[in-house]
Amino acid sequence: MVIPTYDEAANLAWIVGRLRAAEPEIDVLVVDDNSPDGTGRIADDLAATDPQVRVLHRTGKEGLGAAYRHGFAHALAAGYDVIGEMDADGSHQPEQLHRLRTALEDADLVIGSRWIPGGSVTNWALHRQALSRGGNLYVRMLLGISVRDATAxxxxxxxxxxxxxxxxxxxxxxxxxxxxxxxxxxxxxxTVREVPIEFVERERGDSKMSGRVAGESLRRITAWGLAERREQLRRRWHR
Incomplete structure (x- = not known):
């Protein structure tokens, strides 16, 4: 399980402990973007006492996707057949990981979804829920996909x-x-499958998602989505 971190000193040991207790056979890879709050040192301490925890130290904060790409590539090189991702802040509950593992038996990618029947969010203000639901609706319409929680x-x-x-x-x-x-x-x-999860807003530390970040993500999705649509039309035209 790949866990990217940036300033998660208050959460990392807690969430890794929960994950190791809930799924003892799962290995953990922490990918830290040189957190100034000492998260990387905490990750090293965890790895020193648990052989199933490893750490990748990156030189700086380069974005969530960059951290996951680095972690995934490392896991592929290590020979893992199943590679996962989850947040370090406790919003993704390790105790529900078994739902995703079961669904992977007949899927290629499984998403823990907030916005399908049975899914939920806890301690989120209404405007946060509206932003996430609206963003996912926009993604479905722009890209022509049926996944309900493509940003999860x-x-x-x-x-x-x-x-x-x-x-x-x-x-x-x-x-x-x-x-x-x-x-x-x-x-x-x-095949992409979604399973319902309860998403729980962090209790400690600061969220990395702000209005500015959400706006930038929306602009990037729009530009990328329009380019993808143009490519789809080009392929159809040249059939």
Missing amino acids: GYRLFRRSTLERIDLASVRSTGYVFQTDMVVRTLHAGL
């Missing part, structure tokens, strides 16, 4: 999925990375 970050990929979509060709660095990976998986003719 609780996921399991098969190794074959990441190889099929050519991870090395992915250039998304920020939050648009999540949507990019969904679309690439669907375009490769692979």
